[in-house]
Amino acid sequence: MTAAPTHASLDPSGFESRHFGIDDIFYSRTDGRGIILAANAVFQRVSVYDWSDLIGAPHNVIRHPDMPRGVFHLMWSILGDGKPFCGYIKNKAEDGSHYWVLAVACPLEDGFLSVRIKPGTEMFRQAQQIYTDLRHRERNENLPPEASSDALLQAFESAGYSDYASFMTKALTEETKHRDIALQRPADWRLRSILSIKEGVKEIEDHAGDVVRIFKQTNQIPYNMRLQAGRLEGTDGPISVISNNHRQMTQSLADAVATFSEKSLLGNDYLIQAEFLHGVSRVQHDLLQSFGLEPVIDGQDKAQEKALLSRQQMEFVSMAHKAVVEVSDRVSAFSKICNDVRRLKAGLEMTRVMCKIERSRIAERVDGLDEIVQQLGKAQTDLDHLLSKMDGAVQQILEAAERLTQSRQRAA
The missing domain is CATH 3.30.450.20 (PAS domain)
Incomplete structure (x- = not known):
């Protein structure tokens, strides 16, 4: 509960109007x-x-x-x-x-x-x-x-x-x-759709940061593998080769990770704009409904006022929809960039499998190599989970955007 104001009203003689209700x-x-x-x-x-x-x-x-x-x-x-x-x-x-x-x-x-x-x-x-x-x-x-x-x-x-x-x-x-x-009216499904898109975008942005963090952590793995190779087999053994291949892969795909990170910022400003402009159009729509039932006022051209209100309301509907489309287009493009991340993930899996094969032929206990295999396995599992979550968020966003687009097309 909000605390009581610390200052009295500057106009203590005033009293609240009895002429204004929630339905007005x-x-x-x-x-x-x-x-x-x-x-x-x-x-x-x-x-x-x-x-x-x-x-x-x-x-x-x-x-x-x-x-x-x-x-x-x-x-x-x-x-x-x-x-x-x-x-x-x-x-x-x-x-x-x-x-x-x-x-x-x-x-x-x-x-x-x-x-x-x-x-x-x-x-x-x-x-x-x-x-x-x-x-x-x-x-x-x-x-x-x-x-x-x-x-x-x-x-x-x-x-x-x-x-x-x-x-x-x-x-x-x-x-x-x-x-x-x-007023006991049904919930605004268009607002719910916009908020659903907003939730999906936040989920993608949050998970994208985790994906980038995981890949940055794996950048250290080639260095650790070289240390193990130097102790176990010298500089030209299989583990060294695996290490060099993994290092070259991470370097060549660094741009893909950077692009993924950049494109994951899907435009929260557009969604705030869409939510706000939808709210503006909503109150203007309600006003039009109410105004239409009011008597004509002497000296005022009611038809002209209604036309002006209707024109502006439709402008805000259009502006809100454009903001939704902008985000939807960004999400569609981002989902394609996710394929590069899956390629990166496949590279991690290849390194892990090859390390396991080499580990199996080494009879002695090699804690460092076992730890690298575990790190790669955990990275793969975590990435699978994150990408699955992001796929779900992308689907949620595109479905909500499609509902809004179809509704607008029907209205037009």
Whole structure:
């Protein structure tokens, strides 16, 4: 359970809005200066403003004093790069109440669009604590927005996130899953497929590191074999020949191991992007479903708004799918590179068999040679296990990617 905040709210007179439920979803659209051009009825109800006080007003009319300035500095930096932003925001309604949202803001050609849902996960409570601490730092240390934004990123890093993209992706995933459960909706199978690909990629990357480590360990074996050969048979005996052959093999295939290691990095950034963009498209899809049931608002072209929302939602679906395809293509190429690793493994087996043959004709006890045979045998067994695991992960990734591709083709 998250510890209680160490600081009281900076606006203790505020009370939580009773107008915002887990089933609500709302949006607003602004121009490039942040002036509200359009919104849906849920936004007007939750904010408690009259339409005449919302349309044409700056969006910061609902900004709450508890919000750290660093959050908005980060948001505008991400939007300024032409990328969508997701974050927890505390807003203030006209009646003095407050309401928290998970906002997904996206740049448009001539402005911005923000879709909001009600948060309720442990990540939300974690963000609240970070915001409270940061707002007090802004006041007590007179932090400017840029320094506050840097402090915010450091706080999320200290909380275990590699960067803000990782945090906002997980937050969006967890909040949409929480919303589906609360609304008793079936789990999002497309999200499950993306997460399955993500798990498979992590498994491959982890196992690939182990494969490279095993081959590096076997590089020492020719040297140890030469030591044994010098003691048992001189420099021109069978063990020396086996040692030289193994050394030449490992040297000639060093590039294959290096390529294997490089290509095993399958693009986790693409998967974070796919997961996030899918989440964006999900909330926009839910908004479209809800917006379609709302009454027409005077002075607002509902058909035009729906067309804009639908167009952007489909763009994010397409972008998410492209990221999945990129990873799928990399995995397909990587599975072919694994054949080089199997060739390396076959070389280890050949060395082991030849060492066993030579060991069998030596009557005396040769602990060093026995140890080399055991090392080669263990390397082969471990590689068999790892490659089997990686084959399974590759299959898991390609099947999940194929399901997503077929679904997209049917939808098109």
